Amino acid sequence: MADRTDYQWIGPTMPPPEIEPPLKVAIVPTPDFTLMSFSCLVEYLRLAADESDFSRQVYCSWSLLAADDRPLVSSSGLAMLPTADMGNLEQYDVVVFHGGTMHSTKPVPQYVYDGIQQAVDKNLPIVGLCTGQFLLAEMGLLDGRQCAVHFSLEPLLRKHFPKVTPISDRPVVEDGRFMTCPGGLASINLGTQLVSKRCGASRAEKVLHYLMADKKSIFEGTAAQDQAFIGEHCLDRRVVNAIGIMRQRMYERCDISDIAQQVGTTKRELTRLFNRYLRVPPAEYWRGIRLSAAHWMVVNTDRSITQIAYECGFTDSSHLIRWFQKRYKLTPTALRRASISASVH
Secondary structure, three states: OOOOOOOHHHOOOOOOOOOOOOEEEEEEEOOOEOHHHHHHHHHHHHHHOOOOOOOOOOOEEEEEEEOOOOOEEEOOOOEEOOOEEOOOHHHOOEEEEEOEOOOOOOOOOHHHHHHHHHHHHOOOOEEEEOOHHHHHHHOOOOOOOEEEOOHHHHHHHHHHOOOOEEEOOOOOEEEOOEEEEOOOOHHHHHHHHHHHHHHOHHHHHHHHHHOOOOHHHHHOOOOOHHHOOOOOOOOOHHHHHHHHHHHHOOOOOOOHHHHHHHOOOOHHHHHHHHHHHOOOOHHHHHHHHHHHHHHHHHHHOOOOHHHHHHHOOOOOHHHHHHHHHHHHOOOHHHHHHHHHHHHHO
């Protein structure tokens, strides 16, 4: 048997930022939960959490919760082991209650309902995924609220919970602190909503390009939609793929010639293509992606300017400040002060 080729050289070349993940997700499944909904959400978080698909839990973390360490069996019969217990839900930014097949003969454990009540008592954002919204409805938490539900289950929801307004033509519905999602591929929309809010549009765009997903339909209705399509309309796939690679590498630096080689062209030709289609050279476009990410972090996080410079691929804080001021007409510190002042008033 031949030895496996060593692929380690394509892995991380720089240490990850030393930050607390801005998005920590707890997932509490019921018996016979659906794997597709689960895997779509977790894979989205995994890709958003790090550069490329390196899978380190830097910007996102996720835990599979249960009352004990017994395997959790999905509707396909495949089982997964819990990674955490139901204690200390307050350490998470959002708690996802993941349902499964409605005709399952396995009862929903009491700890799931207790977990929902605990999340309510602690004022945590709550997600009902797949059929998880039925658990919330059973507890009266969705009375007078809108709720996303799969079209095949809308009649069932209407029959048993007439105080809930079912929405079957939207992948995610947010009403107060409750979010609902019918599962399946719509879990990608859910991931986009969560990541855009807590980690910024750049993280979400990076994932969607990696997944080769329909960005327009997924970003529609989110705060990130206005930023989602810059350069995506280009007819030349080399340009589109180059943009995708740029989004995969925020703090992991590489040269434009390396990107050109990865998309099957030369640095000179890639520069010509960017100038033709986007009216800017690739280095300037890449810097714009990084500056947009830095702008979001300045306004939405309390990270130091030095930390932001590292995460956005600038050599140091002075390098970031110089380009930031050139683009936004004020320094990062001035923008942060103005943002704080505006929120206070």
